Amino acid sequence: MRNIAPVVALIFALLWTGSEAAAQRRPDGRIVNGREANEGEFPYQLSLRRLTVHICGASVLDGSWAITAAHCIDGHENQPQEFTLRLGSVKRASGGSLMPVRTIYKHPSYDSRDMNFDVALLRTQPGALTMDPNVSPIGLPESGEPIEENLYAVVSGWGYMSSTESVLSSVLKYTTVQTVNQEKCHNDLRYHGGVTEAMFCASARNTDACQGDSGGPLTAQGRLIGIVSWGVGCADPYYPGVYTRLSHPSIRRWVRLLTKL
Structure with a gap:
């Protein structure tokens, strides 16, 4: 059985307690009381995997770029060869395609102590993410666009x-x-x-x-x-x-x- 201790450490090593915190803020991560998705329902959804183990979600921006949280790759951004993306499947461990990550970019202002600017970009080989017919990108909001309350x-x-x-x-x-x-x-x-x-x-x-x-x-x-x-x-x-x-x-x-x- 593969040793997944490094992956567990990646997820939990980022716990942080502020000076006034009564409990730790932690990387978020499970859909509680959710519904199962049908094939093709979330064509932009990716599974980010390190050492073949699912660690985080990600999203397709175009054929070459995906986006995820910085805390998912923090400390390993110089080892992109450890990461792959599963795309085109609602199944975590099968179906679709597996694509290697070629380069990782962490937002330069990311702070692991308070999770500020928690965003990273993943680059694959050109066009790799949209070769699968079950995959399509998701668009981004404009700069400064407000998010309505109760949306x-x-x-x-x-x-x-x-x-x-x-x-x-x-x-x-x-x-x-x-x-x-x-x-x-x-x-x-x-x-x-x-x-x-x-x-x-x-x-x-x-x-x-x-x-x-x-x-x-x-x-x-x-x-x-x-x-x-x-x-x-x-x-x-x-x-x-x-x-x-x-x-x-x-x-x-x-x-x-x-x-x-």
């Missing part, structure tokens, strides 16, 4: 299915959440470090993204508005999930500079 959005992934069982889902799952007022988001999480303008919150009753979904997509109105980043607990009514804000000007400029998208 319905969909989050998807293969992460743990409950807060008590550390078992990844074999089939892609998804759920619907609503975006949260930014001031309320910050206040709800103030004892866990709060949120920055490069983050936003979304939540729903009894369902959530919460290890394994990190880096995956949050979409609304046909566009990728967020990346699963961190949280306190899972599907906890007192704590919304936190996502990387892809319309943040620093993030959007950086993505455009590298990908031209």
